[in-house]
Amino acid sequence: MMNESESETEAEMIEREIASLSPEDKERARIGIVRWRADLLHFPHLCPKGSCRRTRKCSGNPDICMNLLAPFVPEAVHEAVAIIFDADDRLTYDEVRAKAPLEMQAYEEWLGKIRDSKEATAPFLRRKSRGAGSQSHEQ
Secondary structure (H helix, E strand, O other), X not given: OOOHHXXXXXXXXXXXXXXXXXXXXXXXXXHHHHHHHHHHOOHHHHOOOHHHHHHXXXXXXXXXXXXXXXXXXXXXXXXXXXXXXXXXXXXXXXXXXXXXXXXXXXXXXXXXXXXXXXXXXXXXXXXXXXXXXXXXXXX
């Protein structure tokens, strides 16, 4: 026979754990979640903070980047990130792509634009062209 804790759903367990956190821990968790969303959107490359661009992950206040950059992200890309972020589904990337092909196509196009921007602003990040030999990057 199942006891009460065994019948508790994962979502209920998470809600219970969150309720037991201190306000400071809740804020740390919220910041971690917003950083993850910023990383999924590849905002660190666009961030005005040098350490975020260098490490290629959000290392500052993610609310600043989200407030500054999120309005420029197409709605379908925000929807794709929400689908990816949805922990209840626990889907693989291919399953998410099958579930939401238009949103995921928009997300992949967004990532392509970010990649193109990185390559345009940092030539050493460019993918090697066909048959190109190694080149020195001395200055």
